[in-house]
Amino acid sequence: MSAEASDLVSIPRAELEALKAELKRLRREVGRGVAMARIQADSGPGDDAPAFTREELAEAWGIRE
Amino acid sequence: MPQPLRWTVQRTIFHLLDEPVPALADPFPSDDPLPGAYELHLPADDVTIWYTVTEHAALAADASSRTAAVAASVSRTTAASAACLQTRRIRSTAASGCSPKFLCHAAGAATDAELPYGGVDRLRLRHGLGGRCVRWLKRGGETVPRAMRR
Numbered sequence: 217m218s219a220e221a222s223d224l225v226s227i228p229r230a231e232l233e234a235l236k237a238e239l240k241r242l243r244r245e246v247g248r249g250v251a252m253a254r255i256q257a258d259s260g261p262g263d264d265a266p267a268f269t270r271e272e273l274a275e276a277w278g279i280r281e
Numbered sequence: 282m283p284q285p286l287r288w289t290v291q292r293t294i295f296h297l298l299d300e301p302v303p304a305l306a307d308p309f310p311s312d313d314p315l316p317g318a319y320e321l322h323l324p325a326d327d328v329t330i331w332y333t334v335t336e337h338a339a340l341a342a343d344a345s346s347r348t349a350a351v352a353a354s355v356s357r358t359t360a361a362s363a364a365c366l367q368t369r370r371i372r373s374t375a376a377s378g379c380s381p382k383f384l385c386h387a388a389g390a391a392t393d394a395e396l397p398y399g400g401v402d403r404l405r406l407r408h409g410l411g412g413r414c415v416r417w418l419k420r421g422g423e424t425v426p427r428a429m430r431r
Contacts (some may be wrong), residue, residue: 240327244329245418247331248309248310248320248328248331251309251316251320251331252309252310252331254331255309255331255333256315257317258333260407265371273295274295277288277292277295278288278291279291279295
């Protein structure tokens with residue numbers, strides 16, 4: 217990826233790291249909001265949900281224990 | 282959602298079915314926890330899973346068996362991707378001698394879930410699960426997947 221020199225800025229590494237940490241925090245906070253809404257709206261799986269044995273589920277997901 | 286992340290989440294949820302509340306899980310939300318709701322952050326993968334665990338009266342013929350449900354929202358802070366999965370297990374009693382069964386279906390998608398349906402279709406074909414399987418949904422794809430409709 218290239219950028220014009222006029223589009224480039226320089227910031228201290230510490231500030232960059234702080235901004236990245238803040239971005240993570242904000243994304244996690246958004247995730248919490250989504251999770252909260254989903255938990256409150258979820259009515260659970262219906263009784264006709266498909267059934268797997270433990271082994272079938274592990275195989276379906278490619279899990280080797 | 283990137284395949285390595287999906288594997289991480291699936292493995293984690295698989296273990297949650299056996300141990301719904303591991304030591305690293307925190308009640309969610311922290312200030313006023315919902316019943317059975319937890320937040321599990323996996324720092325090594327930069328993944329957070331929010332999930333609920335509920336106990337139900339027996340759905341199975343064995344009245345003494347219990348079910349545990351795990352509904353999870355997943356978010357990776359670096360990739361801004363998330364998906365939702367819901368899994369329910371029928372835990373047979375030791376006395377019954379039956380193998381544990383997992384009841385599975387996907388709930389709706391959370392923000393930015395990106396998994397295509399193709400991956401699940403491959404599972405269905407490869408493993409012959411009779412057209413019924415766990416699915417990840419795209420954002421906005423909260424409808425019941427065709428393979429799960431009756």
